[in-house]
Amino acid sequence: MTAPVALHNERDRGELKVQWPEGLQQLSHTRLRGACPCSQCRAALLKGAIGVVVDGVRVERIVVQGYGVQLVFSDGHDRGIYPWGYLRGLS
Template sequence: MPLMAPTVADYEASADLATLLVRTAEGDAFSVPAEKLRLSCKCAHCTRARFDECFPQRFPGIAITEIGDLGYGLNISFSDGHNKGIYPKPYLLSLAAADNPAS
């Protein structure tokens, strides 16, 4: 039987908005802290800020304020006003796997 990559079946922000909770079609559940998501944004603005060496090293207290499903990925908005990042679902799962190695 061929190995299949897990697929995102459902997602939500935690009650305190500090974590993205992700469930896969295979029944696994993962979590990714909002700060890790914000630090992992690959939008043009954040990429440029990294290139210019002015991207913050931390986002303490950052919260998820909105999640938009684009089919192939999630557009996540944060409490600092940033809302340009699109997180492809395989990328989200890779971020989640790094934080949840036993899952």
């Protein structure tokens, strides 16, 4: 999976814009936090825990990892790395 052309974090709007070669993808910060692929969040999901994401959570920092992107959220969560294919599938 190829990396996007650009990432633009709109903190005020609570939205991450991902520019792929074939088009623009817009994802809310709440959606991204709720879909965190880290082992801790996946384990909770497998146990049937319903993760409640605080409305107003924001992406504070974006760290490109080559095969994906690590998102650091305003609630302190920073463990998830979103591979490019996974991120694209969140639309």
